[in-house]
Amino acid sequence: MDTITLRNDLSVYRKILFNEFEEHTCFYCGKELDHGDIHVDHFIPWSFIKDDNLWNLVLSCPKCNLKKSDRLTPDLFVDNLIERNHMIIEKSAELISPSYQEKKLRLIYYWAKCNGYHDIWTPERKVHTLEKVQ
Ligand SMILES: [Zn+2]
Numbered sequence: 108m109d110t111i112t113l114r115n116d117l118s119v120y121r122k123i124l125f126n127e128f129e130e131h132t133c134f135y136c137g138k139e140l141d142h143g144d145i146h147v148d149h150f151i152p153w154s155f156i157k158d159d160n161l162w163n164l165v166l167s168c169p170k171c172n173l174k175k176s177d178r179l180t181p182d183l184f185v186d187n188l189i190e191r192n193h194m195i196i197e198k199s200a201e202l203i204s205p206s207y208q209e210k211k212l213r214l215i216y217y218w219a220k221c222n223g224y225h226d227i228w229t230p231e232r233k234v235h236t237l238e239k240v241q
Pocket of ligand 1: 133134135136137138167168169170171172
């Protein structure tokens with residue numbers, strides 16, 4: 108499959124997201140990430156958009172990444188991504204192209220839905236704060 112060879116190494120993005128912009132929690136379930144096992148997920152499935160840029164990448168725990176697979180999430184997560192991208196742009200404008208603003212992101216999400224991505228995966232959100240054992 109040619110699509111496999113076209114995928115970029117995402118580890119550079121994992122580093123950027125982890126070091127500067129995220130709360131070190133899974134974008135989907137909210138659980139704290141395990142440093143040794145952090146996945147970079149394409150929010151809009153790569154199979155649809157073939158885009159490896161930061162606006163579309165989030166840090167995820169392995170469980171959510173594997174469960175989500177090639178699916179979309181509910182609208183709420185589009186809002187969260189838009190907010191997350193705003194934060195990135197405010198800190199380091201060069202990391203996300205100015206063309207990927209709210210309107211375009213919502214349109215891409217909508218196009219994906221119109222193009223067969225009907226199966227919406229809803230993450231199980233963490234409802235209570237984890238007790239930290241010191
Ligand atoms: Zn998760």
